[in-house]
Amino acid sequence: MDYQNRVGSKFGGGGVARSDEQAIDRRERLRKLALETIDLAKDPYILRNHLGGLECRLCLTLHTNEGSYLAHTQGKKHQTNLARRAARDAHDTTGYAQQLAQQQAASQPRIQTKQFIKIGLPGYQVTKVRDPITGQLGLLFQVHYPEIKDGVKPRHRFMSAFEQKIEVPDRNWQYLLIAAEPYQTISFKIQSREIDSKLPCSFRESGLLVFVH
Numbered sequence: 001m002d003y004q005n006r007v008g009s010k011f012g013g014g015g016v017a018r019s020d021e022q023a024i025d026r027r028e029r030l031r032k033l034a035l036e037t038i039d040l041a042k043d044p045y046i047l048r049n050h051l052g053g054l055e056c057r058l059c060l061t062l063h064t065n066e067g068s069y070l071a072h073t074q075g076k077k078h079q080t081n082l083a084r085r086a087a088r089d090a091h092d093t094t095g096y097a098q099q100l101a102q103q104q105a106a107s108q109p110r111i112q113t114k115q116f117i118k119i120g121l122p123g124y125q126v127t128k129v130r131d132p133i134t135g136q137l138g139l140l141f142q143v144h145y146p147e148i149k150d151g152v153k154p155r156h157r158f159m160s161a162f163e164q165k166i167e168v169p170d171r172n173w174q175y176l177l178i179a180a181e182p183y184q185t186i187s188f189k190i191q192s193r194e195i196d197s198k199l200p201c202s203f204r205e206s207g208l209l210v211f212v213h
Contacts, residue, residue: 030074031067038070058085119147122183136196141188141208145180154180156208158195159187178208 040046045058046069054063056072058081063069072078123144130137145154159175161167174192179185 027068027071031071033074038073040066040070043073058082117182118184119182120184121186122180124186126188139190141176141178143178143180143186143208145183147182148180149182152181154178154208161192 045056047055047057049055049062054066054069055061056063056069056078059072059078061072063072125142127140127142128137129140143154148154156176156178159177161169161171161173161175164175172192173189176188176190177185178187
């Protein structure tokens, strides 16, 4: 029944629209809004078929024109499928990253850590020496390792005062560290003088001989 053209009726005073008319109006408004905000060229789910229609590869639906497809993208079904696809992609990415990390960890060679029990500090003796030819001063470090393991050679290195965390750093001193399994590492505090590189310090039968300038 026409309510607008009746005698005495006011413009806009028609009856309430039916549900199908409301749905058509809602889809039209969604289509216009989507046309203004969405770029179809960047949509990975749109597909044009040989009949000139549009298909949504995510929801497997058919559409006659771009407006219909855009209205579909704003609907509940499409948005729900988008959320499900994002959750599945995130799960697959996390699983792939974990699998890749496990493969990398398995491919790396395993380094066996040496297991030994420390038996305490070794005995030692420090003697000042002088080269009979040049008169250069030196120090002879004699460290006693009666229970050293077979094939193990004592190692040593010089450490600056700023590397250690026990005493207050003082640039006037340096430390000589000597280690051999299974004994604990010992250190000697000596003056921070230049070590003579021409006479390399090494373990000899008498001990570790170090010459300084």
